[in-house]
Amino acid sequence: MAPDDAVVVVNGLNFEQRHGKERVRVARVWRAKGGRHFIVEWSVGISLLSDCVAAYVSDDNSDIVATDTMKNTVYAKAKECSDQTSVEDFAILLAKHFTSYYNQVTTAIVKIAEKSWERVSVNGQPHNHGFKLGSGKHTTEVISKKSGVLQVSSGIEGLSLLKTTQSGFERFHRDKYTALPETRERILATEVSASWRYSFESLYGIPKNQGYFTETYLDVKKVLVDTFFGPPKEGVYSPSVQYTLYEMAKNVLSRFQVISSVKLKMPNLHFLPVNISTKDNQSIVKFEDDVYLPTDEPHGSIEASLSRFTSKL
Structure with missing residues (x-):
């Protein structure tokens, strides 16, 4: 079922549109005091519901947030996360950015899958910067509306x-x-x-x-x-x-x-x-x-x- 703000009437017809960027891959390393490193690897999907109907019906792209801009935003926001961040918190950060930064965006849907990189142990000691891939992916979906309504789901x-x-x-x-x-x-x-x-x-x-x-x-x-x-x-x-x-x-x-x-x-x-x-x-x-x-x-x-x-x- 489409969100309430997804359907508009155009030329007497119901019209629903959204656009976004899929499979934006990003890894973020945090280096803590004492030499211990932490890493996450995410695959990010972004979908925006926005007032850019003119791009479809009258060849006017002025309200489109370019999908390349969305990709760049992922890397910029990852850089801004100076502290270790969960996949859910990062998805919330992205979704809130798109609905607050762009007047024409009414809803942002952000989906992220995180690979299960786990710290290895060598001779019984946790390694400072060594990791192995575990079982399962940690996933999340965040839906943020300009009104402030927020839905957060997690998964595996x-x-x-x-x-x-x-x-x-x-x-x-x-x-x-x-x-x-x-x-x-x-x-x-x-x-x-x-x-x-x-x-x-x-x-x-x-x-x-x-x-x-x-x-x-x-x-x-x-x-x-x-x-x-x-x-x-x-x-x-x-x-x-x-x-x-x-x-x-x-x-x-x-x-x-x-x-x-x-x-x-x-x-x-x-x-x-x-x-x-x-x-x-x-x-x-x-x-x-x-x-x-x-x-x-x-x-x-x-x-x-x-x-x-x-x-x-």
Whole structure:
């Protein structure tokens, strides 16, 4: 659904337009006292809703904010961040800039994905300037309106999770096309995409403590992972991907009152039992919960959203 300020009437027709810049890649290094470095790598997408209809209908570009200007703004604002900054805070900074600096811009939508560069340890000691790439990307979407309304969402993409037991799939609908056997013992593997929306609706509602968004992101990620796996020794049984997805989303809402909604997408990445036999040898490979064929083509696709009654998804 388009934002309220996105649709105008032109020549008796509803007209909606926006323009922006995608995949603006920027890395920012902060050098702290004592020699320790910090780095982030972001891919930034910007979309502006603005009063530049004339560019479309009358060949007048005077109100267009050039997409190259948007790209340059990303680097300029990254330079201005003298202190270590979260991906959410940087997205808010950019979005507020576009709606306040340009009279014709009514809404700015900023999406950023952050690569998971993690500090390495050498001989048991954290390295001052060495990093390795971890699992998953930290994402955010910020929508800022000139009126002051602000929506902030965070998320994670590409979080790969797998457990070798405590998963099954039984008592599902069967018909003449069903060939899948029931099981109480299988590998459960997925690549989680999650997003969650914060309940505050203006800049003034954001907690002021430094590192708030990064800490919340790490805490939400921990709840998702812990719910998927269960206790370290016995684990927790998953009767379906759907059930586990719901438990993960429910636990996020239960743990974080500041989060109003959460959306999860969890493809079922299959590990198929391998049995190989011939007429002369019935047990070249006999499957005993040990040898699998990993495949993600095709794979099951499961997704759902969970929100509080007051939430606007």
